[in-house]
Amino acid sequence: MKTDHTESQFTHIAITDSFWMQYQKLITEVVIPYQWCALNDTIDDAEPSHAIDNFKIAAGQMQGEFYGMIFQDSDVAKWLEAVAYSLSNHPDPQLESIADDVIDLIGKAQQPNGYVNTYFTVKAPSEKWTNVCECHELYCAGHLIEAGVAYYCATEKTRLLDIVCKFADHINEVFGKKPGQLLGYPGHPEIEQALMRLYEVTQDTRYSQLSQFFIEQRGQQPHYYDIEYERRGQTSYWQTHGSAWMIKDKNYSQAHAPITKQSTATGHAVRFVYLMAGVAHLARINHSQEKLTACRTLWQNVTNKQMYITGSIGSQSQGEAFSCDYDLPNDTAYTETCASIGLIMFANQMLQLDPNSNYADVMERALYNTVLAGIALDGKHFFYVNPLEVYPKAIAYNHIYEHVKPIRQQWFGCACCPPNLARLIGSIGNYIYTVKDNTIYTNLYIASESTLYLSDGNMTLLQKGNYPWQDTITFTVKMAQPCQADIALRVPNWCQQPQLSINQTGFAAENIASDGYIHIKRQWQNDDEIILQLPMQPILVRPNPLLRHDMRKVAIQRGPLVYCIEQADNGEELHNLLLDSSSELKCIAGSGIFAGKTLIKATAYRIDSIHAHSQPLYSFNSEKPAMTKCELTLVPYFSWANRGEGEMRVWINEL
Structure with missing residues (x-):
């Protein structure tokens, strides 16, 4: 062998x-x-x-x-x-x-x-x-x-x-x-x-x-699933949604048509991204333009129309599946941890095949938000499902929340997610760079020492920084002899004004190529230094008007991190909080379990509900409810539910 x-x-x-x-x-x-x-x-x-x-x-x-x-x-x-x-x-x-x-x-x-x-x-x-x-x-x-x-x-x-x-x-x-x-x-x-x-x-x-x-x-005709079903005497293994439902619903397993004829992400979300990671890998090895086109088409659909702000996919619990375009409910979101892991694998294969910052942006979003949310800070509790809104009081009574857990679990009967998390985090170094056509594409800003193989010889890049909390990343080039190469630095889609210097000399960072990277082509010398700044002030994110679940709501993001509000900091009834989007978003240093992490403070107004229990369910011709000014504390989404059970929201009502 x-x-x-x-x-x-x-x-x-x-x-x-x-x-x-x-x-x-x-x-x-x-x-x-x-x-x-x-x-x-x-x-x-x-x-x-x-x-x-x-x-x-x-x-x-x-x-x-x-x-x-x-x-x-x-x-x-x-x-x-x-x-x-x-x-x-x-x-x-x-x-x-x-x-x-x-x-x-x-x-x-x-x-x-x-x-x-x-x-x-x-x-x-x-x-x-x-x-x-x-x-x-x-x-x-x-x-x-x-x-x-x-x-x-x-x-x-x-x-x-x-x-x-x-x-x-x-x-x-x-x-x-x-x-x-x-x-x-x-x-x-x-x-x-x-x-x-x-x-x-x-x-x-x-x-x-x-x-x-x-x-x-x-997806070829006649469908093999039907052939083997008849050969077995029409017996089926899974009866969850009726006899032979998995065999009959070809969309569920992306078998309704050949992959090159599909244009919409459909079916079981994990199956979809695992399949597409394989297709992209094969397209790269076989130089298949047809498969590359299919990968691009399906990537655009899933990330532009069926992905949550946290980089999670698969919105419905039945079938752990995609729904339709722009159907992204927050409190019933299924968004399996494995689906975001698979999305990262798909993104990584696309970066090897067709380097573009769009793939790395999604990879980063899924990694720092949904994937890390899947594991507790103690390493012994896990989320299978990753909703963007939790109201624990209703979970025990309403069957539409049967899949939602307000706290992480020790283990699962279907335990695919915990070991999947372990293998991804252990191999995170594989996702930092892409080397293609004598160009080093920097996809993730993770401090590391990496030896990369180029046509003119090996180059070692020492990447340093305190990402995602601080915005400065330093690269030091190490090599035995000068090397002609292109180092491409990704400009994240959340960063508006990157700054760059080479050996303490300013470089035109605004010259971002169509692939979303700043390309630095030169004869590199040993100990050359690149300093990249990616200002990461907190920003408001507003939804596409077709996202009906998020209308008149805003989310807050800083760098790659999406933030949320929790009951532990902001009290109950998070739905009664209205964010003043005109106020300043302030960064503060966290403490306790948030030590070393950046939290965000924001001004909001709370709708008074002190006497709500004594009021009628509906009031006619009444005045608007009174509001009290207050301050919100937002924590990184990946760290939610580490302080016991409580309400949580990513999308906050806007004043």
Whole structure:
């Protein structure tokens, strides 16, 4: 097996950023051990996982029944991937030994033909590959493949990589257009991007071609989901919304039409972004203009018409899905953490394919807001759903809020989000830069030491700063010999007046290219210094008039951070607060759990409701209610719900 380290970019990017080092330390010291306990069912009062025991049963090491979701294996795979990134950043022989034991367990559970899946090995061995629409075999395979690639790149150990290559080889024999092969494709995309990562490490074109098969077969007539449904005798696995609903609703899994014929983001949000990340990756490798056009079209729809200000997507709970354009309710928002993680992966692949600040702006928005909101500051509690407005009193009584939790949970029966968070945060170095055509595109402002490969030789960039709290970023160039290259610095869409100097000499920062970056083309010398300032005063954000849920409301953003108001600071009945948008927005230093963070103060008026309980429900020909001037405290959205249960709002009524 031929391997190279194309995929191992994270091994030569060292994070030095205080903000992200804190999170990576949290992942290493708290989240990974905590999730290991969860996978082994040793956390009191938490949803059971049984994921490790499922593998032990499949490997013949213990007796028992399969337990959990049909995709329970994927939690173990994502945990292993997170461990790989952690080991790359912080070597830990004890953790590596635990991971090696898990990998050995997976190897023992693998069937002689390469197949790995505990549900179908333990519970339904005769049903393998009979229901790819509903049953997540290829989804679980994809996550295991990604873990195998990451673990090899982090440790250079090939045990898990050998396992997943053997599994991928088996899948390549089962699916395809040759006689006797299945013309199917996954109901839940994931394997598409996994196979592309496997191809980049092994350079085995069978894997990229298999990814291409899955992508191009999707949506073709006659629908494979219908074919296998009839072949099974019209049985279905999921009955949530009626018999065979997932099979009948092709939009749900983006199988209603070939991907190049789709123009609107539809269906299950996580499936959509996982699929599009794979399509963008394939388009880059195959130089496919048709797929690039499809990616651009669908990107524009999802980010311009179906994305929340927090970078979250998937507004409705039924199907964890998109609704229609401009339908973005705040209190019933589903906005799964995994969907924003997938959006970041899609954005990153677009940046590798078609560098443009628009992709990085969205990536940054999703990362600093929804994704970080998915994990508590203690690293042991998580959000699956990320609403933009919470009124806890109603949640217990109104079924439309059944999916909304006012506080983070210890674990979930469907626990896809916690390990997904861990693997993304652990690999954040992979998202900072894009290198294309001898140009270094700076996508994220995260202090780091990064060695990047250019046509004239290697360049190391030392990026320093205290982003997202402070607006100055410094780059120092390190190299053995002078190098001709283009360093492109992203100007975020929230920044109006960037300032730039090179070796203490001013540079025309207003010369922003059409791709949204300031391009600096020159012969770089060792120790050249760039200083970039991105003024980040608090700003008011107003909605598009078609966003009916947000009319006459404003949101407040500073830098990449969206802010919110919480009951803990502003009392109950947040709906009775009216922000005075003409007043000054003041930045203050936080304390306690907000130490080191910037909070915002704003002037507002509170509608008096002291005697409301004694008043009629509706008053006729009455005067406007009295109001009292007050001061609002706003905190970063990602930090909400770390002080107990209470009301929260991102969009605030405007005076």
